[in-house]
Structures are given as C-alpha cells and as structure tokens.
Amino acid sequence: DGGITQSPKYLFRKEGQNVTLSCEQNLNHDAMYWYRQDPGQGLRLIYYSQIVNDFQKGDIAEGYSVSREKKESFPLTVTSAQKNPTAFYLCASSIQAGRDAPDTQYFGPGTRLTVL
C-alpha cells in the first residue's frame, strides 16, 4: 500500500519549544516538499528536496529546518524562531521526471500543529 504518511495527526507544543514533524513516503519519489496551510492563504512552500542530502528553501523557510538523509524521509523541524507556527502542515512528494514532464505532487494527510 504505497503512499505518504505524516505523524502525528495533531501536535501541541508550548511556546519556545522546537518540534519535529515526520514525513515518510514509499512511492520511491525523488522529490519531497513541505507546505504550510493557513485559512485563506493557500499552500505556501517551506522547503523542498529534489535528491537525498540536498534541499532548498521555499517561500517561507524562516523558523524551519529540514533534513533529507534518506530518500523516503523528509522531517520538518519547527523551531522556536518561527513566530506564528500554529498551522496545518502538509508533506508531498513527486517523481521529478525531468523539466519536460508534468509533475504530480502526492500529499500526505497533514499534521495540525497548535502552539499553546
């Protein structure tokens, strides 16, 4: 049963604490992405990775960090430097078949983070 899993589904943290969100895929996709979703603001790209041990900042990377040590895993750490971390976080992956091929992103079920 292939897909993307994110854990936990709901996460609560106290202000000033770092927290790590998990994302795992068994689709053998090269590229992985982290998005943040807030009401009325669509999907905003935080970080993405096109290959193991390499990743790039997206549009709103400040206060976040990632690692890509394995092809199937792309964890996101929300640090205490992120001023407004309460949001719905979505992980996605895609094949990245090259610049001439349409690229479908497959999403996980999301993690809802609430800062208390």
Place this chain on the structure above:
Amino acid sequence: QQQVKQSPQSLIVQKGGISIINCAYENTAFDYFPWYQQFPGKGPALLIAIRPDVSEKKEGRFTISFNKSAKQFSLHIMDSQPGDSATYFCAASERAGNNRKLIWGLGTSLAVNP
C-alpha cells in the same frame, strides 16, 4: 504578488448546479495547469490537469477550459453533488532548472447544498 490568481474565494451551489472556478496567470512560461481537490482535514489530491495546447479537457463531471490568449483557465463541475464540497486549488507549473516548479492559487471553498 500572487502569480496565479484564483476566484472566487468561496462558492455555494445547489445540488445539480454548475460550479465554476476561475484562475488567471501572467507568466507565459507556465506550461501545465493542474487542479487539486482537498477535503477537510486531508491533503490535496490531483483532480484534473491540462496543457496549453488544448482548449478543453473533460473527465466525467469535471472540465477544464483553457484560454491561452487571455491567460485564464477555469474548472467547471457539472451536476454538482454534496460530495463535491471541498477546497479546490488551481496551479501552474513551469520549468525550473532541471525540474519543475508548481505555483498555487489561494483556493476556492465550494459548498454544494443538498
């Protein structure tokens, strides 16, 4: 600056009616236009997509209309059903280095009344 402008922000349609969501773009380098559907508490999923060399693509009750000269594209949902109630995102894709980059609209929340 929003590269893909989506409207309306929300939409209420009666069961059996037609839902229409519009998107506009400026960047002529975009060459692939997908629509994603997201149910509450879930991640988005690809619904239907079109390339700019085609003016219309239909899959079941869902149709994309594409107007290249106007740089606009729209999603039509025929015979809308309560189960279609979801948030819909348009997006546009362009080449970025050796791969591709996806630019998202802000989404449309659709409610279909029974």
